[in-house]
Amino acid sequence: MADHQTKIHPVLDIEAPSSATTLVPEGSVRSEKGDPAMLHQPQIQENIPLMHSKPPKNKSCCCKFLCWTISLILILLIILGATAAILYVVFQPKIPQYSVDNLRISDLRLNFDLSLYAKFNLRITADNPNKKIGIYYEKGSHLSVWYKSTDLCQGTLPKFYQGHQNKTVLNVALTGQAQYGSTLLAALQEEAQTGRIPLDLKIDVPVSIKLGKLKMRKVRVLGSCMLIVDSLSTNSLISIKARTCKFRLKL
Numbered sequence: 001m002a003d004h005q006t007k008i009h010p011v012l013d014i015e016a017p018s019s020a021t022t023l024v025p026e027g028s029v030r031s032e033k034g035d036p037a038m039l040h041q042p043q044i045q046e047n048i049p050l051m052h053s054k055p056p057k058n059k060s061c062c063c064k065f066l067c068w069t070i071s072l073i074l075i076l077l078i079i080l081g082a083t084a085a086i087l088y089v090v091f092q093p094k095i096p097q098y099s100v101d102n103l104r105i106s107d108l109r110l111n112f113d114l115s116l117y118a119k120f121n122l123r124i125t126a127d128n129p130n131k132k133i134g135i136y137y138e139k140g141s142h143l144s145v146w147y148k149s150t151d152l153c154q155g156t157l158p159k160f161y162q163g164h165q166n167k168t169v170l171n172v173a174l175t176g177q178a179q180y181g182s183t184l185l186a187a188l189q190e191e192a193q194t195g196r197i198p199l200d201l202k203i204d205v206p207v208s209i210k211l212g213k214l215k216m217r218k219v220r221v222l223g224s225c226m227l228i229v230d231s232l233s234t235n236s237l238i239s240i241k242a243r244t245c246k247f248r249l250k251l
Contacts, residue, residue, distance in 0.1 A: 091211055095247050096135060096162075097127040100201060100225055101169070103238045108185075116181030118153045120145055120174045122201070128162045134210035135162045138218060143172060146200040147188065150178050157205055192231050196241065201225040203247070223247035 100122055107119040122143075128135050141157040153176035162168055178184055191197040203223040209216040228242040 091130070091132045093133055093209070094129045095249055096207070096221060097129065097247065098203060098223060098225070098245060099125045099127070100227060100240060100243060100245075101125055103199075103227070103229060103240060104236070105232055105234050105238065106173075108188075108232055108234055110181045110185060111177065114181050115177045115179055116152075116184050117177050118145075118175070120153050122155075122172045122174065124157075124170045124172055126157075126162065126168045126170060128164065128166050128168075131164055132211070134164060136208040136210060136215065137162065138206040138208060141203075141205040143174060143204075144176075144202050145174055146202060147184070147198070150184055152176055152178055152199075161210075188232055195230050197229050197232060199227045199229060201227060220250040221247055222250050 102123050104121040105119070106121055107117060109117055111117050122145075126137075137157055137160050139159055142154065143156065144154045145152045153174040155172045155174035157170060157172065160168070188197065201224065203221065203225070205221045206218050207221055208218050223246060225243055225245040227240055230239045230241060232238070
């Protein structure tokens with residue numbers, strides 16, 4: 001009886017990994033040549049915040065200060081304009097008026113140095129036409145009588161207060177000396193023969209305005225009265241044939 005030989009065949013473990021199996025890293029594939037090729041992964045761009053440079057702090061403060069300053073000035077101008085408009089509507093201010101009532105020449109002669117000495121006496125009416133405004137006449141007024149471009153004589157107004165809608169008569173004496181007296185006197189005498197001698201009375205008067213009980217700042221009344229007189233006879237009343245007066249305020 002032939003001996004039966006037992007053959008033992010190795011059992012393959014299906015679950016066991018093959019020794020020929022090559023581990024492929026995650027994210028790669030095997031090429032046909034057996035070399036793994038890495039998959040190209042999309043690059044992830046990180047959103048990095050941009051660092052914006054901040055403006056200088058000093059510059060920002062200067063801009064704010066400038067804006068506040070301009071705004072404050074505009075507000076003050078609006079307030080002042082509104083106040084001035086209200087005062088104008090309430091008080092309705094008018095410029096005082098002046099008129100020359102008569103003129104008398106006390107003296108007009110040549111001096112030893114050939115200068116011309118003149119002394120004029122004027123009667124002037126100062127008219128305050130305002131209903132709610134009083135006028136303080138201050139020191140420093142100046143009146144002068146001119147013949148063409150020559151200043152003949154000068155004088156001043158007294159210091160006084162003039163009430164509402166008041167007319168005040170002022171007697172003013174003006175004296176002065178002018179150079180080139182002989183030539184000037186000859187020209188005046190020639191004008192006197194025509195009976196129309198042009199004289200210019202210039203007025204510069206500082207006044208303060210009174211609004212109710214409030215005394216405002218000082219302003220100046222500037223004016224000119226063009227007079228046409230018939231003669232320059234001394235110690236006699238001279239007739240004023242024509243007069244044109246204009247006045248304005250100087251702040």
